[in-house]
Amino acid sequence: MPSNRPDLLPETARALRHRLATAQVSARAPSVVAAVVRDGGPVWVEGWGDVDGVTPGGDVQYRIGSITKTFVTVLVLRLRDEGRLALTDRLDEHLPGTAIGDATIGALLAHTAGLAAEPPGPWWERSPGSLRPSPADVLPDDPRVFTPGDRFHYSNPGFAVLGALVERLRGEEWTAVLAREILEPLGMTRTGVRPSAPHASGYAVHPWADVLLPEPVQDYGPMGPAGELWSTADDLCRFAVFLLDGDERVLGAESRALLRFPSSAPEATVWHSSYGLGTQLLRRGDRLLSGHTGSVPGFVATVWVSPDDGLGAVLLANTTAGLPAGTVTADLLDVVAEREPRIPAPWTPLAEVDPAVLDLAGPWYWGPAPHVLRPTADGGLDLGPLTSGGGRGARFRPAGDGAWVGLNGYFAGERLTVQRDPQGVVTHLDVGTFVFTRHPYDPAAPIPGGLDGSSWQAAPSKEA
Structure with a gap:
């Protein structure tokens, strides 16, 4: 050598x-x-x-x-x-x-x-x-x-x-x-x-x-x-x-x-x-x-x-x-x-991507905490919080049955599954029982513990 x-x-x-x-x-x-x-x-x-x-x-x-x-x-x-x-x-x-x-x-x-x-x-x-x-x-x-x-x-x-x-x-x-x-x-x-x-x-x-x-x-x-x-x-x-x-x-x-x-x-x-x-x-x-x-x-x-x-x-x-x-x-x-710090490899677009996986890309919310999910070049997924202290993230590999398995972090070894309604529309992601939704505490998804009230609201007015 x-x-x-x-x-x-x-x-x-x-x-x-x-x-x-x-x-x-x-x-x-x-x-x-x-x-x-x-x-x-x-x-x-x-x-x-x-x-x-x-x-x-x-x-x-x-x-x-x-x-x-x-x-x-x-x-x-x-x-x-x-x-x-x-x-x-x-x-x-x-x-x-x-x-x-x-x-x-x-x-x-x-x-x-x-x-x-x-x-x-x-x-x-x-x-x-x-x-x-x-x-x-x-x-x-x-x-x-x-x-x-x-x-x-x-x-x-x-x-x-x-x-x-x-x-x-x-x-x-x-x-x-x-x-x-x-x-x-x-x-x-x-x-x-x-x-x-x-x-x-x-x-x-x-x-x-x-x-x-x-x-x-x-x-x-x-x-x-x-x-x-x-x-x-x-x-x-x-x-x-x-x-x-x-x-x-x-x-x-x-x-x-x-x-x-x-x-x-x-x-x-x-x-x-x-x-x-x-x-x-x-x-x-x-x-x-x-x-x-x-x-x-x-x-x-x-x-x-x-x-x-x-x-x-x-x-x-x-x-x-x-x-x-x-x-x-x-x-x-x-x-x-x-x-001599590492020089990153040039960015290149994905050679191919499953349309169903691409539909999952973008923002997801664990309760009110914003996360983003991105497909990766190796066919996996990357899920991470958008703000510091805002939640947990991990990389996932395909499990071969339509789900993904966590490779690191809190969700290492846990399964990510895509949940759909009877019409086949995605309602939420289940990540080791953590529910991720397209909107904060989305009422269209089965939020654990339910929701107190039907929508977000301003603070109650204070009487003088």
Whole structure:
């Protein structure tokens, strides 16, 4: 993949290089490589420091730790798309014999099943996977530290169990499923559970002296789905493009959208970070990033995407601690977004539109609150309030039976149906029981609770 495209401004490339270099120097990381993605591919790839005496490029492998969890999530969502499971299913419906059979698959993906953060035994990332030879061995005797659903609590064993779930339903190792269903379609030829040259060695950096300690490279065994993968900046760019633009060969648009929205309660009312299904979410001003950070002994990594900016950024380094990979990667996104803001594609009229759908376009009212409904180029609908604080909106996709299903916001998963009178005339829209009418509290529509009076009226006159 090219290191730099001509359309990246020189001053932007220099600002990116400066941020990368200062991060490597301040963290005293042996090496770091990063990239920025825009318009379907990398526009900047650069390394700082060295791997075996050479400045690393986009083809050098690093271990990516918990970014592995996002790949496992895509495998689980593919099973959902195929109808093999539902996110509300109990685990024991598909993987019997664990101590957490009552946990739902969705809760495991969102880290809300109340499970312990780590498996029993010594530090699993620095010890042989043979110490935990089966999926049952990744769970402590008392696997729950919180009541399920009470709060978000990050759990590595939870994703080890999800990897076992994939293996059970596919009938083969999760790594083989990963290669066939994600890596091969996306062209990620340098991603896998074993390193191959050129690859970085992992190090711990002494806190008070500029010396290194090699970190062991372990086979994680059943804990592999929690963080075993190796990858490159080039390959993670391909994954970032998938997260931004999608690929129907890998995952449907509806399931991919689940990666971008919070699936667990944030720690504060006004949240700055949260968790979706197998993805971390981060607010940066008005920007909402999704992706995942990764950390195992000897390595840190991050992939972030900003859909509104059409940008992605990745970073990999071979140091155990000291380099805030998530923050630096987000900084790289900020550099490009602020210096080279996204230029919108030209407006073009719809290539075709169903006349019945076109008749629905225009203003609708939820009670007195004005909304507007617009057909979209992908055959869906966009419903949104016309005034701030004036109501709820969402995008909808066709359900195939004349209705639409919400993709985001309050109405995510809810159905929009067109209601007609006996003569076939549209009277109102039913959106998850919310009634939208062509006029505010239209008396021709079945307004919930009825109307007090037959028409709008001025305020009663006041007697002197």
